[in-house]
Each structure stands twice: as C-alpha cells, then as structure tokens.
Amino acid sequence: MHVFSLRRSTLQPRLFQQACRLASTSTRRIAPRNHRNKRLAARSSPPARPSAPVDDEEEEAVRWFEQDVETGATRRIAGNPEELEAAELRQKIAALEQELSEYQDQESDEDMLAAMEPEDRAKMEKALAVRNEQQTELTNGLNVSLDMPPLTVPLLKKFNMSLRRAALQPHSVARRKDLWRWYGRARYSIPALSSMIPKKAWQLIWDSQSVESHTNPERLHHMAQLLRDMTLVDMEIMPEQSLVLIETLLALDKNEEAVASWQYIFDSTSTPSEKVLALGVRLFAQNDRVAKANTIMMQLFDRFPEHDPRIIITLLSANLRTGRDETAFGCYVLMSQKLGEDMNMEDYDVVSLTFLEHNKKDYALAVFRDMMLRGSNKEVSEQFLGASGQNDAYEEVFKRMELLTEGTNDLKELNATALKALSALPRPWQNKFFYGSWLKKLIGMGQLEAATKVVELMYERGIEPDAKHLNGLIGGYFRSQVPELEDRGEQMAWKMIQRRLELSYRHRCIKRGEKVEDIAPSIYDTSASNIGDVEMPAHLARPVPIGTIETFNVLALQYSIKENWALIHHLNRMLRPAKLWLDTVFLNHLLNMIFNTYHDEKRLWQKFLNKAKHVTGGPDIETYNILWTAQLEHLNPKINKENKANTGYPSPRQLFGLMTSWYHSKDARARSLLAPDFTPEVFTKIISSFCLQKDFAGCLVALHGIARMYNAYPDPELARVILIAVANMSEAEPVTLRGRRGRQQLPASVARLKTTSKVMAELANRRAEAAAASGNHIESMDVQARKEEALNLLSEFLRLVLVKQNKNSVDVVEKEIQEAAVTCQLPGIVTGDKDCSNVVADLNLELVLRKEEEV
Incomplete structure (x- = not known):
C-alpha cells in the first residue's frame, strides 16, 4: 500500500512517501484452517489480505520511507508523514488563535465590520454587542491595579490577561495552567499582590485550581498554597474551603496541622456541621486515635441519624491496625x-477484604457466613448478588470464596479455611x-493425596467432578514422578477415555437407529504388538x-517424556471413535512421535x-520447532545418507515463508503472545538450516524477519554459527554436531574460522568508527x-560473503x-x-580472506 503526502509532494516535488508494512498484502499466504480443500503450503501467487484499520497494537508494523524519484534511493524516516503534517497544522492553528486573542479588540471588530455587507453588518453588530456584554459581566471586578515600578507592569498585565481568559474559558486546561503560572510569577515578584486581588478574582483562581482531573495533578498543593495566601490577607474563607484545607493537609501527610485545623473549626462553633463531624x-x-474517633462518631449519629453508616469502616480499619x-x-x-x-x-x-488485609480470616469467614445467610434464597440471592441467573450467582460467591484461601501456603490452614467456607454455603449452593x-x-502445592480426598469429598456430597478437575489431578500425578501415582493417573485417564468411547458409540447407534449392543468400542481394541508391554488399566471404584x-x-505428554511412541500412536487411533477433533497440543505430540519413530521427513x-488444516487452533511455535528440527536432519548429509535434500521436504526458504504466512494470518493480539514462545532454540534451528544449505541470502532475510516479527535478535552464539558456516563454504560435507540450541557446524579448518572472525572484527x-564520527557511540x-547494531553488523558481513x-x-x-x-x-x-x-568498494578484506584460503 502506498501513501502519498500532498504537502510533501508540493513542497518537495522530488520526494514522496510510501508506507511499507511488514504485514503486507503479499505475505498472507496461509489458507484458512477450517477448509479441508485448501493447502497449507506456500503458493506463488498469494491471496490479497482484506484491508483493516491499523490499531495501536499494529503501529510497530508500519515503517515509513523517503525515496528520490530520479535515483530510486530510499531512506527510512521516523514518524508518519501525515501525522507530522497534522502536527504542523495544529501548531499553525494555535498560533492563529493566539494572534487572534491578542488582537481581539474594538479596533479589530471595526475593521471586520467595515469589510462586510450592510445586511450582514447589522447582524454582526448585534452578535458582537451580546458577546461584549457577556464578557464584561464575566470579567468585571477581576482586574488587579497597583502602583508598581515600570519593570513589573508587564507582569501584572499578563496576570490580568490570564484572569480574563480563565473567566471566559473556565473549562480550558491551558487557561487553568496559564493562570497558575502567571499568578505564581506575579506573587513572587510583587509582594503586595495578595492584598490587592479582588474577592471575585480569588474565587476564580480557587474554582480553577480545585478541579479534580488527571490534567490537574498538583491540585492539592495549589489549593494549600491558595489557602495560605488567602489567610495571610484575612480573606474570608468559606467553610467548605476550610474542610478542603484539612483534606489537603491529610493528603500531604501533614497530620498534626490537619488535627489542629479541625480542632479550631470544631471549637469555634457550638453546633458543628455534619461535614465537620x-x-x-x-x-x-x-x-x-480510636477513642476520639469513636466519640465523634457517636456524636455524629446522635445529631444526624440519617448519616451514611459506611463511615464506620474507617473506624473498623483503625481498630484492626491497633x-x-x-x-x-x-x-x-x-x-x-x-444499614439493615x-x-x-x-x-x-x-x-471482608479489610479483615483479610490484616490476616483475620476467622472474622472474614464470619462476614462470609452472614453474607450467605442474607442471600441463601435463590430469588433473593440473584437480586442481592446482582446476578442474572443462578449460575451467575454461583460465580459471584465462588470469587469471594477464592479470596478466603488466597495466599495460603499451609495445607492444614488451607483445608480448614476451605471447609469452613464450604460449611457456610447452603446445600444447593455447594457446587463444583x-x-x-x-x-x-x-x-499447585504438590499435595496430591489431599487433592484426591477433595475429589472423594465431591463424590460424597453428590457432586460429580468435571473432566478438567481430574485432568489437572492426573497431570499432578505424572509430574510427581512417583511410580504408584503415575500408574493411578494413567488408569484414571484411560478410564475417562473408555467412557468417551462408550458415549460416542451409543450416540452413533441412536443416530443410525441401530440397537445398542452390550459390547462397545474399547481402549483394548488393538493388537499387543502395537502397544508394547504396557498393561491397560483396570476399572476404578x-x-x-x-x-x-x-x-x-x-x-500424550507423559508418553512423550517416557518416549513410549507406540501408545501415542494408539491414542491417535482412539480420537476418531471418540468423536474428538485434533487440537494443537496433540498435533505436536503426533508429529514428534512420527519424527522420532520413522525419521522420515517426507512422511x-x-x-x-x-492434519494441520483440520486442527482446532492451528499450528503454533512448537509445531514449527518440530518441522525445523526435521529440516536440520533433512539437510545434513552426514545424517541423511540417501542425499534426499531436494525431494519430499520444503527448502528453508519455503518453510520460513509458510511460517511467515501463518504469523501474518493472526491478529495483533495473537501475534504479541507469540514472542515469548519463540525461544533461542527455535531461532538457532532456523538460522542453522539456512547455513547448512549455504543460503546466506535467505539467512539474511530470516534474521531481519525474525527481528521484526518476534522481536528476537542474534546473540554471540548465533553469530558464531554463521561464522562457522562461512568458514565451511568450501566443504562438500561439513562435519556437524548437535549443540545446546540446535545442530551446529564444526569448522574443517580452524585457520579459515580465525580469518573469518578477523573480517567480522574489522x-x-x-x-x-562510523557511529562515533556521527556522534552516536x-x-x-x-x-x-x-x-x-548487532543485526546490521551481521547483515553487512553476509552481504560481503554474497559479494564474494x-x-x-x-x-x-x-x-x-x-x-x-x-x-x-x-x-x-x-x-x-x-x-x-564501504567494504564492497574496498575489497582488501576480501583479498585477505581469499589469500588465506589458498594457503
């Protein structure tokens, strides 16, 4: 997509702007996942991507360039040219408004009227009269007049002008800030200013600075300063202003001054107001000071019985602190x-949260019981909880029960708190x-026996656990690495699968109108040669x-860890009769099984x-990690004895293109979640694949593509992989070794590696030196x-290799x-x-490299 700037094309006819998206229309290659008749492989003519507005999350995907029309040279510029143009226009508009406000007087009005037609002049004169009358009413009595030295006269004029503008535009943030700025300067330079400010001007400054807004972060400091200034000149302070002063002192942690101010107000009247109390x-x-607060609270409720009782919460917190x-x-x-x-x-x-903050769980549980007694009836509870139905009411109560056990790491305390909370629930409310x-x-605490007892308690209470509950428990059994618990988890899992098969069989018979036989499909429906020596589980009680x-x-995860590939194959066979769709996690286990079992990249x-086009959720980073692992084995002639490097498996460029299309098929939020999954191991496997094929142009593109898509950059270990690949360019069959993060090449000649490293260092x-010369060290x-900079260094090095x-x-x-x-x-x-x-023009480095190769 090309975006042209009218302003730039007018002022600079030799230059134009174009927006280059990383997520361009030609990169959306992957077909929809839910269509079986579409291919996932990359095609030569990509489909057009539907246009969509760019949101904030995709801002980093837009990059702007400036190109010379004659030479074709391009350079990157910072910022959207349209936004730059809009910023310039806003500055011009602001300057015009400032100029208009400075010259808006009687003479300018007369000049404007003189240029108008007689009919329009009469209407404008009437409108100007109304405006002038309103402005006079707002600004009358605001002017501050003093006999001052000539140097301070302009300052006073600025202050008076800011008062006038604030009166005319009371909701303007700029006018509020401008008024405070000039008030502070005038107050500093003119000692007698406070005594000469009219009462109306004080009120205007107060109203302007007391606005509660995120645009007024210094509100409390400004109000405290105003109250001090008004007190110095004996300006009459309204009661509300006195209370604001106390609240301001509290917010500024000036507690003693706040107490003294409140006591003065309280003692100065025989009938303190409700707000004061x-x-x-x-x-x-x-x-x-709990006793004093309690006395004042009793006085408050005696004189004003209708006052909101929620003020007691502040006293409750004070009692807990003491x-x-x-x-x-x-x-x-x-x-x-x-409250009633x-x-x-x-x-x-x-x-309840106040008690929990002070670790008083018994009292919080008592409050929870009162709450449940208040809302135990279904109709009452739904209205009381603000829920639209009984399930929503359960959810609301469930959230509050979670808070009671949050942060508990002791098993006994956790069980005791949970059981007490459970006993507070009415019987119909005790759910899963x-x-x-x-x-x-x-x-999560590793208390698997206690978790098993909770499952038993669910059965005793007549609540059948969901599959997700037992799946989590089975996963805990497997992670414990205790043989007895692992066997128990395996038995539970296979029993759950057996129930799935039986249910699917009954549904299938009912749908076809067939008689339901006693013998349903079983997890045993396979030959012993396919499942190995593992005994299938028995029924549970x-x-x-x-x-x-x-x-x-x-x-499947457990069998992958144990490398029991036969049982993963058996699980795959059970998916179809179980009427379950393949998801991403099981697809990865299946691909891993095929790779480790057959070592056949084509298969x-x-x-x-x-499978991938039918998978719920589609592939993920782990899926492509498996494919890149197979790519390394496919390209390595020491491992792939049959030299099948050109048949049956895509090239690194094609596989990377497929991965790129898959990335661009996701929305901005999904892309942001992919970066943490893109590990250094995956990065190394991709670059090593390009190096094994000696495709340094593809390696260069992949480095920059990964940086833009996954925000991953090469580290010294990855740079060494590239250096070794360059040093081994002349080798027909490079020696390889599986390293910590992918299979890496070993140099056949240490001398060539040293020479290549010298080129990189130079x-x-x-x-x-070039960066220092431009002032960027x-x-x-x-x-x-x-x-x-590290990425660009590798880019220039690879370009030098390609030039050679x-x-x-x-x-x-x-x-x-x-x-x-x-x-x-x-x-x-x-x-x-x-x-x-300037290495390409000066080929001394290349000649050094070539001479040492000849040696």
Missing part, C-alpha cells in the same frame, strides 16, 4: 444493624466451582467423568499438511539500539536478496545496511 471521624481514625480485633468486629455488627436491608454485596466485600479452586491450589481432548493431551511433512571496528546506545560468491557484483547480490525475501513471504522487508563500512 464526618471529617473528624476520618481524621482521627486515620491517625489511629490490635482491637473484637472491637473491629463490633464495628461491622454496628454498621450491619444501621440497605447493606449490599459491595459492603460485605469491603468489610469452589471445589475446582480448592483442587487447583492443592495440586468411583465413576470418572467423560474424557476430553485435554485427557488425550495429558497422556512428517505430509502428515503436517494433512567490520565491527569500522562500524564503531555504541557504548552509549540503549539496549534496543545495540541489538539493531557473485564475483563482486553488488547488483546481483541485491537481486538475490530480493528473491529470497519474496520466497520467504517478506517482499517489502528492509535487510539492514547495504554497505555502511
């Missing part, structure tokens, strides 16, 4: 009595939601829930093409800039890189510096 309760409660737990619970009882039917779910939540939370916490695809995944690739020195760059391979033809090299980018589904990608260090 309520503020006193809060003030003394926050300072942990260790008066029983008094705190008495505060809750008092608030509950005063008006006490809602949020009130219970606030009280709470038990699931309890199970999850126990499994308790009925188990029907298995899900997650049950298959948990079993693995065909299985991927046949490039790094030249780039550092590499040592002072931030982390992201250093990563980009193509007999110093730079144009041929760039054409080859563009062809690799198209095949990798990244046609518009920028692949770093073409020749930052």
Whole structure:
C-alpha cells in the first residue's frame, strides 16, 4: 500500500512517501484452517489480505520511507508523514488563535465590520454587542491595579490577561495552567499582590485550581498554597474551603496541622456541621486515635441519624491496625444493624477484604457466613448478588470464596479455611466451582493425596467432578514422578477415555437407529504388538467423568517424556471413535512421535499438511520447532545418507515463508503472545538450516524477519554459527554436531574460522568508527539500539560473503536478496545496511580472506 503526502509532494516535488508494512498484502499466504480443500503450503501467487484499520497494537508494523524519484534511493524516516503534517497544522492553528486573542479588540471588530455587507453588518453588530456584554459581566471586578515600578507592569498585565481568559474559558486546561503560572510569577515578584486581588478574582483562581482531573495533578498543593495566601490577607474563607484545607493537609501527610485545623473549626462553633463531624471521624481514625474517633462518631449519629453508616469502616480499619480485633468486629455488627436491608454485596466485600488485609480470616469467614445467610434464597440471592441467573450467582460467591484461601501456603490452614467456607454455603449452593479452586491450589502445592480426598469429598456430597478437575489431578500425578501415582493417573485417564468411547458409540447407534449392543468400542481394541508391554488399566471404584481432548493431551505428554511412541500412536487411533477433533497440543505430540519413530521427513511433512488444516487452533511455535528440527536432519548429509535434500521436504526458504504466512494470518493480539514462545532454540534451528544449505541470502532475510516479527535478535552464539558456516563454504560435507540450541557446524579448518572472525572484527571496528564520527557511540546506545547494531553488523558481513560468491557484483547480490525475501513471504522487508563500512568498494578484506584460503 502506498501513501502519498500532498504537502510533501508540493513542497518537495522530488520526494514522496510510501508506507511499507511488514504485514503486507503479499505475505498472507496461509489458507484458512477450517477448509479441508485448501493447502497449507506456500503458493506463488498469494491471496490479497482484506484491508483493516491499523490499531495501536499494529503501529510497530508500519515503517515509513523517503525515496528520490530520479535515483530510486530510499531512506527510512521516523514518524508518519501525515501525522507530522497534522502536527504542523495544529501548531499553525494555535498560533492563529493566539494572534487572534491578542488582537481581539474594538479596533479589530471595526475593521471586520467595515469589510462586510450592510445586511450582514447589522447582524454582526448585534452578535458582537451580546458577546461584549457577556464578557464584561464575566470579567468585571477581576482586574488587579497597583502602583508598581515600570519593570513589573508587564507582569501584572499578563496576570490580568490570564484572569480574563480563565473567566471566559473556565473549562480550558491551558487557561487553568496559564493562570497558575502567571499568578505564581506575579506573587513572587510583587509582594503586595495578595492584598490587592479582588474577592471575585480569588474565587476564580480557587474554582480553577480545585478541579479534580488527571490534567490537574498538583491540585492539592495549589489549593494549600491558595489557602495560605488567602489567610495571610484575612480573606474570608468559606467553610467548605476550610474542610478542603484539612483534606489537603491529610493528603500531604501533614497530620498534626490537619488535627489542629479541625480542632479550631470544631471549637469555634457550638453546633458543628455534619461535614465537620464526618471529617473528624476520618481524621482521627486515620491517625489511629480510636477513642476520639469513636466519640465523634457517636456524636455524629446522635445529631444526624440519617448519616451514611459506611463511615464506620474507617473506624473498623483503625481498630484492626491497633490490635482491637473484637472491637473491629463490633464495628461491622454496628454498621450491619444501621444499614439493615440497605447493606449490599459491595459492603460485605469491603468489610471482608479489610479483615483479610490484616490476616483475620476467622472474622472474614464470619462476614462470609452472614453474607450467605442474607442471600441463601435463590430469588433473593440473584437480586442481592446482582446476578442474572443462578449460575451467575454461583460465580459471584465462588470469587469471594477464592479470596478466603488466597495466599495460603499451609495445607492444614488451607483445608480448614476451605471447609469452613464450604460449611457456610447452603446445600444447593455447594457446587463444583469452589471445589475446582480448592483442587487447583492443592495440586499447585504438590499435595496430591489431599487433592484426591477433595475429589472423594465431591463424590460424597453428590457432586460429580468435571473432566478438567481430574485432568489437572492426573497431570499432578505424572509430574510427581512417583511410580504408584503415575500408574493411578494413567488408569484414571484411560478410564475417562473408555467412557468417551462408550458415549460416542451409543450416540452413533441412536443416530443410525441401530440397537445398542452390550459390547462397545474399547481402549483394548488393538493388537499387543502395537502397544508394547504396557498393561491397560483396570476399572476404578468411583465413576470418572467423560474424557476430553485435554485427557488425550495429558497422556500424550507423559508418553512423550517416557518416549513410549507406540501408545501415542494408539491414542491417535482412539480420537476418531471418540468423536474428538485434533487440537494443537496433540498435533505436536503426533508429529514428534512420527519424527522420532520413522525419521522420515517426507512422511512428517505430509502428515503436517494433512492434519494441520483440520486442527482446532492451528499450528503454533512448537509445531514449527518440530518441522525445523526435521529440516536440520533433512539437510545434513552426514545424517541423511540417501542425499534426499531436494525431494519430499520444503527448502528453508519455503518453510520460513509458510511460517511467515501463518504469523501474518493472526491478529495483533495473537501475534504479541507469540514472542515469548519463540525461544533461542527455535531461532538457532532456523538460522542453522539456512547455513547448512549455504543460503546466506535467505539467512539474511530470516534474521531481519525474525527481528521484526518476534522481536528476537542474534546473540554471540548465533553469530558464531554463521561464522562457522562461512568458514565451511568450501566443504562438500561439513562435519556437524548437535549443540545446546540446535545442530551446529564444526569448522574443517580452524585457520579459515580465525580469518573469518578477523573480517567480522574489522567490520565491527569500522562500524564503531562510523557511529562515533556521527556522534552516536555504541557504548552509549540503549539496549534496543545495540541489538539493531548487532543485526546490521551481521547483515553487512553476509552481504560481503554474497559479494564474494557473485564475483563482486553488488547488483546481483541485491537481486538475490530480493528473491529470497519474496520466497520467504517478506517482499517489502528492509535487510539492514547495504554497505555502511564501504567494504564492497574496498575489497582488501576480501583479498585477505581469499589469500588465506589458498594457503
């Protein structure tokens, strides 16, 4: 997509703007996953991507360039040119508004009227009269007049002008900030200013600075300063302003001054107002003066019985801070009595959370029991909980029960708290939601026997566990690595799968109108030669829930760890009679089984093409990790004895293109979640595959594509992989070794590796000198800039290698890189510096490399 700037084309006719998206229309290659008749492999003519508005998450995918029309040279620029143009227009509009406000006087109005037609002039004169009358009414009495030295006269004029503008535009953030700025300057430079400010001007400044907004972060400091200034000149302070002063002092942690100010207001009147008493309760409660706060609260409720009882919560918190737990619970009882039917779910939540914050779980449980007694009836509870149905009401209660056990690491305490909370529930409310939370916490703590007892308790209470509950428990059994628990988990999983097969069989017979036979499909329906020596499980005493695809995944993970590939194959056979769709996790286990069992890359690739388009959720990073692992084995002549490098499996460019198309088929949110899964192991396997094929143009494109898509950059270990590959260019069959993060090549000649490293070092020195000459020292760059510099260093090194391979033809090299980018589904990608260090023009490095090779 090309975006042209009208402004730039007018002012700079030799330049134009174009937006190059990494997620361009030509990179959307992968077909929809749910269509069986579509192929997943990359095709030569990609489908057009439907246009969609770019949101904030896709902002990093738009990169802007400036191109010379005659030479075709391009350079990257920072920022959207349309946004830059809009910013310039906004600045011009602001300047015009400023100029208009400065020259808006009687003379300018007369000039405007003189240029108008008689009919329009009469209407405009009437409108101007109304405007002038309104402005006069707003600004009358605001002017500050003093006899001052000539140097301070302009400052006073600015202050008066800011008062006038704030009066005319009371809701303007700019006018509020401007007024405070000029008030502060005038107050600093003119000592007598406060005594000469009219009362109306004080009120205007107060109203302007007391606005509660995120655009007024210094509100409390400004109000405190205004109150001090008004007190110095004996300006009459309204009662509301006095209370604001106390709240301001509290917010600024000036507690002693706040207490003194409140006591002065309280003593100055025989009948303190409701607001003064309520503020006193809060003030003394926050300072942990509980007795004084309690006395003021009793006085408040005696004189104003209708006052909101929720003010008692502040006193409840103060009692908990000072260790008066029983008094705190008495505060809750008092608030509950005063609120009566008006006490809602949020009130219970606030009280319960207050007790939990101070680790008083017994009192929190008591509040929870009161809450459940208040809402135990179905109709009452749904209205009380704000739920639309009984299931929603269960969810609301379930969330609050989770809070009671949150942060508990002791098994006895957890079980005791959970059982107490469970006993508070009416019998119809005891459902699987709470038990699931309890199970999850126990499994996470490694208390598998306790979790098993919770499952037994569910059965005793007549609540049948869901499959997700037992799947989590089975996974805990497998992770324990205790043989007895592993056997128990395996038996439970196979029993759940058996129930799934029986249910599917009955549904199939009913749908076909056939008689349901006693003998249903079984997990035993296979020959012993296919499943090995593992004994199939026996029935359990308790009925188990029907298995899900997650049950298959948990079993398959266990068999993958044990490398029992035959049973994974058997699980795959059970999917069809169980009427379950393959998901991403099981697809990965299946591909891993095929790869480790047959070591046949062609068979693995065909299985991927046949299965991936029907998979729920589609492939993921782990799927492509398996494919790149097979790619390494496919390309390595020492492992692939039959030399099948050109048949049956896609090339690294094609596989990377498929992976790129899959990436661009996802939305912005899904892409952001892929970066953590793209591990250094996957990165190394991709680059090693290109190096094994000696495809350095594709390697260059892949490096930049990975950086843009997954925000992953090469590290020194990956750079060494590339150096070794360059050093082994002349080897027909390079020696290989499986390294820590992928299979890496070993140099046949240590001398060539040393020479290649010297070339890389010389490039790094030249780039550092060039950066220092432009004022950008590499040592002072931030982390992201250093990563980009390392990537560009590798890019220039690979370009030098490609120039050597193509007999110093730079144009041929760039054409080859563009062809690799198209095949990798990244046609518009920028692949770093073409020749930052002028190495292509100065081929001394290349000659040194060639001479040492001859030696």
